[in-house]
Amino acid sequence: MTRSLFYTDKENKLREEVRAFAKEKLEPLREKCTLDREFPREALRLMAKEGYCGCIHDPKYGGNNEGTGTVNESIVAEEIAYVNGAIEMTRLVSATLFGMPLATFGSEEQKEKYLPKLIKGEIIGAIAMTEDQVGSDLTRMQAFARKEGDEWVLNGHKRFITNGGHADVISVFCRTKTVEEEKNARKAITGFLVEKGFPGFKVAFEYPLAGMEGGSVARLEFNDCRIPEDQLLGEECKGFQQLMAELNTERVGMAAACVGHSQRAYDDALLYSTQREQFKQKIRNFEWVSFRLADCATKLQAARLLTIEAAKTIDAHQDATLIASMAFAYGTEMETEVTTSALYTLAGEAITANSSAVMSAHRMAPVMWVVGGTTDIQKFIISREIYKSLK
């Protein structure tokens, strides 16, 4: 049930178009990710060709955001995630997590250099914050860049970087002031656009993933990596603020992906419950089966409505901090419950089939608890926001 009064006719039409595209063009590529662990570069090109990497971007650079970019992005994210989690994460990270800070804070030259190619799927983007000692707390970054003539020299590493093994350009966030120079890390972090060919940059390795198979999550190393001065993103020491500014849009995309993965698992389970017979009847006749699926349908719709509200709040230029974290936190927990219920329904059938879409949606659930800030961190934000209303 994806139709709702909360979507306009135009948005419903977009959903139908993306769904038809994903079924025809992406579904045949799904097993290449899940079974062969092939990075979905071809899928990214196909999505870009349809304009799905340009939802949040200005038409000036080839995008198609005419004021409802976040809503459109959430519809695209949901429908692509329905087919495969790795394909959607690859798109979301390149087009939005990398693309948005560039679009918001990049210089005109930087935007002209990268955005049209990114939107066309000719280049892939990534964003690098996490380090061995830096997870939820971004203020502990150790990677450091110092100015030398008209270049910056970056040393350090980044871990768990989505698209890292295949990205052409990565926005890397690091300190540019030592702790002695600036104790407050929020005033010491700067973003740089690092291209894969820059001397001193290397992809150390890609992690063998236990979910999101086919996606690339890599460890990156910077050894005296030389970055031309004009690759600095926005202003020096404003990196932390840049990261915070994009979070709500990122969370809406992630929340929509949770809905997409879960809807697929639920749809497959619902159908199976009408086909499988035990004790001389269809298993849907057992209330434990049909009530479990009824719960799934309800939670799915609740997650979708939170997501659309968050997306519309962003498009209306209102503060979406609370609703975006609600949508994302609820989405991750809903995904865990719904994909588990779907597995229960298919039972041995899902567990013994490596290619099962239900199993692969289920393996996306832990990924979604962690990427883009853990569910605990979303709840911390929600708690901080709700208490503000008492002040």
Ligand SMILES: Cc1cc2nc3c(=O)[nH]c(=O)nc-3n(C[C@H](O)[C@H](O)[C@H](O)COP(=O)(O)OP(=O)(O)OC[C@H]3O[C@@H](n4cnc5c(N)ncnc54)[C@H](O)[C@@H]3O)c2cc1C
């Ligand atoms: C598949 C995948 C892709 C990723 N892609 C990227 C990427 O593209 N770029 C990038 O920079 N990073 C990426 N990451 C890293 C991701 O953002 C971090 O893993 C995440 O922020 C959590 O950090 P951590 O794993 O170090 O956990 P930690 O921060 O060490 O957390 C450990 C536990 O403590 C809890 N915790 C921590 N602080 C608090 C708190 N204040 N309140 C309550 N609980 C708390 C957490 O919720 C968690 O349960 C990716 C990670 C994964 C798994």
